[in-house]
Amino acid sequence: MIILDGKKTSDNIKDEIAIAVAKRKEAGLKTPHLAAIIVGTDGASMTYVNSKVKSCQKVGFNSTLIDLPEDTTEEQLLHEIEELNNDKDIDGFIVQLPLPKQIDEQKVLMAVDPDKDVDGFHPVNVGKMTLDLPSFLPATPYGILELLERYEVETSGKKVVVIGRSHIVGRPLSILLSQKRKVGNATVTLAHSRTRDLASITREADIVVAALGIAEFLTGDMVKDGATIIDVGITRVKDDSKKRGYRLAGDVDFESVSKKASFITPVPGGVGPMTIAMLLKNTLQACENRD
Template sequence: MAQLIDGKKISNEILEEITAEVQKINASGGKKPHLAAVLVGDDGASLTYVNAKVRACEKVGFDSTLIHLPEATKEEELLQKVQELNDDPQIDGFIVQVPLPKHIDEQKVVDAIKPEKDVDGFHPSNLGKMMLDLPTMVPATPKGILLLLEKSNIDTVGKNCVVMGRSHTVGTPVSVLMSRNKNTGNSTVTVTHSRTKDLAGITSQADILIVAIGRPEFVTGDMVKTGAVVIDVGIHRVPAPEKKSGFRLKGDVKFDEVEPKASYITPVPGGVGPMTIASLLHNTLIASQEQ
């Protein structure tokens, strides 16, 4: 039986640390950190995420602003909104929630965000600094994964770490962070993806398996080594007519099959998800202190 890595509990500890920092700022008469989120359209999952971010801001004492734009918003209108947020001295950091509608070029929007306000850590300048191990905004989900490992006292040094997925939001940055010469790091990292041959052969060698493949319940029990640490980044709404909401949340890992073999595993929900939000708020705190 695997030990559950409780992302809710660990993220609450981080949020408490952030709250204490905000109280110090308030006591010294400083400006509260202010996070803004831009949402285009009405994607259900995106709406859930953004609302959770707004609630987390309230919890730690941040100011927050939600800018909800219609699906039909033109690319130039969104870029104009990004420019306004870049120029607004009240806003310390902001995110533009993805996915964006098809007619908007996501990379163009990311490139337009001021790197020091890019609390998602996706700007090319921030990703480049991360590659060079310079102080910067680290993407929120990879940062959250490293904090989960660190705060669960999981030894990563010299371990064989397999990352499934090569996105610039999770897979690629987390592979860089895990190979770094740091206490939580120093792993030997293999990145796998949809073109990898003998995928199960590679994943079943992993001491630490980080799954960000974007397919519900893709990783089955036979793909995992006994005693592995399994970090499931996926989150999918799967129809569940018996539930009031009409759906249930599943990860990229077939939990019931993998959990008995793993030494540690993150649940979905309640694993990586809350850590992404905590990391985003931590990035916002850093941005407010630097500005």
């Protein structure tokens, strides 16, 4: 069994990006600039955004963090987005989700300039991705593809089951893995809450991607020997034996599944770090597109 080490792989990608940025600076070209907007004080979101800022520093990007209060109105947020759309020094930016209930997430995502949409969530980029045209790929699916490629996990002709149909992970990943690409050409089943007898479907899969947000949902009896397991979930599970009172768990029961898997991602340290690395890669691409 081989651990798909997202932390190590993301560090390698960041090193590659840092070299590319250094070469840009030597050539007198623009330094990539990533901005992030966060609304409110959601703990997980703040941790994630701070990690993005640190990653920008590591690779030599400029970064801007716009921290807005919980009671920010939709109109105020849309104004901030318009400012970033028009700021020529900003190459890409993200609006950290989830947003407070008074704000329409879809309206916000639609307001982002597609050329600066390094999260890959705008309908223009989603449409281009679906048609296999050059676009910004959603960072988490992009990170999964990169992890599979760098560990040389074969996908062509393989049976893949993606559990979870979110617009951020499950649905785009199912499209990407079915396309004619280096990490693709798979036969993909997209499973969800209405799927009947899910275990019988996952047991036939060569690759299972668990992205449904339920801690330790996928168990050893649901996978076949030698399967590759990608765990996208991360949930805080109450655990009084831990100093902080909880532990982090993925959507996969690592203990039982790892005994049967040929490749498996850990939680934490698997898909999460890859998401940030691919966000940086998209930002570098956005900057290069403007050269």
